[in-house]
Amino acid sequence: MSSELRRIIPQVDEVLRRSEFVALGLSHGRVSVTLAVRQAIDELRNTILAQNEPVPPPEGVHEALLSRVTAILGARLQASLRRVINCTGIPLHTNLGRAPLAASAIEAVVQAATGYSTLEYDVDTGERGSRQSHVRALLVELTKAESALVVNNNAGAVLLALSALANQREVVVSRGELVEVGGNFRIPEVMEQGGAELREVGTTNKTYAADYERAITARTAALLKVHTSNYQVVGFAAAASREQVVEVAHRYGILAIEDLGSGALVPLHGEPTVAEAVAAGMDIVTFSGDKLLGGPQAGIIVGKKECIARLEKHPLARALRIDKLTLAALLATLRLYRQGAQDEQVPLLAMLTKDPIRYQSEAEQLAAAINALPASLPAWRAEVKPAHAQVGGGSLPGKEFAGFVVAIESPIGCVALEQRLRCRDIPIVARIEKDRVLIDPRCLLAGDREEVIAALEAIAAEGAL
Numbered sequence: 001m002s003s004e005l006r007r008i009i010p011q012v013d014e015v016l017r018r019s020e021f022v023a024l025g026l027s028h029g030r031v032s033v034t035l036a037v038r039q040a041i042d043e044l045r046n047t048i049l050a051q052n053e054p055v056p057p058p059e060g061v062h063e064a065l066l067s068r069v070t071a072i073l074g075a076r077l078q079a080s081l082r083r084v085i086n087c088t089g090i091p092l093h094t095n096l097g098r099a100p101l102a103a104s105a106i107e108a109v110v111q112a113a114t115g116y117s118t119l120e121y122d123v124d125t126g127e128r129g130s131r132q133s134h135v136r137a138l139l140v141e142l143t144k145a146e147s148a149l150v151v152n153n154n155a156g157a158v159l160l161a162l163s164a165l166a167n168q169r170e171v172v173v174s175r176g177e178l179v180e181v182g183g184n185f186r187i188p189e190v191m192e193q194g195g196a197e198l199r200e201v202g203t204t205n206k207t208y209a210a211d212y213e214r215a216i217t218a219r220t221a222a223l224l225k226v227h228t229s230n231y232q233v234v235g236f237a238a239a240a241s242r243e244q245v246v247e248v249a250h251r252y253g254i255l256a257i258e259d260l261g262s263g264a265l266v267p268l269h270g271e272p273t274v275a276e277a278v279a280a281g282m283d284i285v286t287f288s289g290d291k292l293l294g295g296p297q298a299g300i301i302v303g304k305k306e307c308i309a310r311l312e313k314h315p316l317a318r319a320l321r322i323d324k325l326t327l328a329a330l331l332a333t334l335r336l337y338r339q340g341a342q343d344e345q346v347p348l349l350a351m352l353t354k355d356p357i358r359y360q361s362e363a364e365q366l367a368a369a370i371n372a373l374p375a376s377l378p379a380w381r382a383e384v385k386p387a388h389a390q391v392g393g394g395s396l397p398g399k400e401f402a403g404f405v406v407a408i409e410s411p412i413g414c415v416a417l418e419q420r421l422r423c424r425d426i427p428i429v430a431r432i433e434k435d436r437v438l439i440d441p442r443c444l445l446a447g448d449r450e451e452v453i454a455a456l457e458a459i460a461a462e463g464a465l
């Protein structure tokens with residue numbers, strides 16, 4: 001058997017010399033193809049040995065190797081980080097990458113990535129410039145703050161602010177605002193990392209300005225307000241207003257800092273805006289670049305010139321530095337806000353501000369397309385229903401967005417359908433409710449609808465596996 005096997009199963013080099021494999025080498029790289037061929041040969045040898053099968057003809061061997069190698073390379077090419085279609089209706093789905101970018105932001109990323117840029121170059125003087133200068137003026141304009149600094153995410157922004165302004169000193173925070181954002185980001189722990197000592201005041205449901213005042217000592221550096229962006233305290237509850245916190249802080253000559261979390265630049269469903277926090281007199285305000293702003297993941301810090309300058313000089317500022325692609329995307333997104341074009345052009349804001357009627361007609365078009373699919377689908381039924389979605393990403397807790405979904409019933413059952421949609425090359429993420437698979441059109445982007453319809457058609461054609 002083994003000598004016969006050696007005769008049938010070619011050597012790796014021999015396979016690699018064949019034109020189809022040379023062609024694969026051009027698109028996948030020679031090393032990858034060599035490894036894939038080795039794996040395919042091993043597998044083929046093992047299958048023949050294990051199954052004691054009749055020996056295939058040489059052309060059969062060649063075909064089998066080519067198809068297996070193509071599959072191995074395809075699977076390797078299919079990056080684990082890849083596009084999915086978000087049918088959940090949750091625009092800031094944390095697991096699905098939070099906010100999609102505006103077209104102009106994507107273009108800016110491509111430009112910044114493609115060539116050289118004025119990232120840290122001042123064309124007027126021909127000398128070194130600051131990457132911060134590009135966004136600073138825009139942020140100052142949009143928030144009316146004195147100055148601004150951007151870092152790679154908001155968790156980093158909070159860490160930097162505390163490290164630079166409150167190291168080895170105390171920071172007073174309301175018990176009701178000791179937020180855990182998720183993924184191990186808890187305000188008390190970030191404070192500890194930043195070298196600040198936490199002084200909790202008030203109770204979970206009530207904290208007054210006087211509670212902050214009583215906690216101030218000679219060692220206090222700042223009063224910190226944290227926007228409870230991912231939960232709400234309702235009922236018998238009270239919190240000191242940001243104006244009150246600022247008043248107390250400044251009366252004692254200490255800083256007032258606010259972590260806004262999902263900072264909205266424009267009024268959005270009752271969320272506090274960054275400009276409001278700045279106008280209240282906060283010395284430092286930190287917020288996310290994606291969440292409710294709809295730009296790239298980034299941490300934005302705005303506030304008093306002198307405080308921002310201290311942050312900029314801290315060594316952590318370098319460690320948390322924003323990269324050029326993020327900077328390009330952020331800049332382009334902020335420019336849309338300056339033009340007042342954000343609601344139509346920032347996808348996240350479009351999803352949150354569009355009239356629900358628009359989603360009804362999108363759902364109806366989708367349902368009609370599904371119901372019109374060919375013969376294989378008689379037992380499938382798609383129906384439009386009103387539904388509610390949350391924004392996700394730990395933002396706007398409790399806020400329900402009215403919308404519409406397409407509810408699909410199929411002969412393969414909802415569990416199998418949800419799974420088959422999810423396991424496609426371009427995974428389609430939907431949810432199940434009352435034995436139906438729900439497709440919410442709110443977060444569908446260009447080309448997604450066609451993809452969903454094609455997927456359902458293919459799944460129907462496969463039938464029950």
Ligand SMILES: *Cc1c(COP(=O)(O)O)cnc(C)c1O
Nearest residue numbers: 153154155181229260261262288
């Ligand atoms: C989301 C959030 C953060 C963290 O922001 P990232 O952009 O995810 O780093 C920090 N603080 C609050 C209050 C938040 O809501």
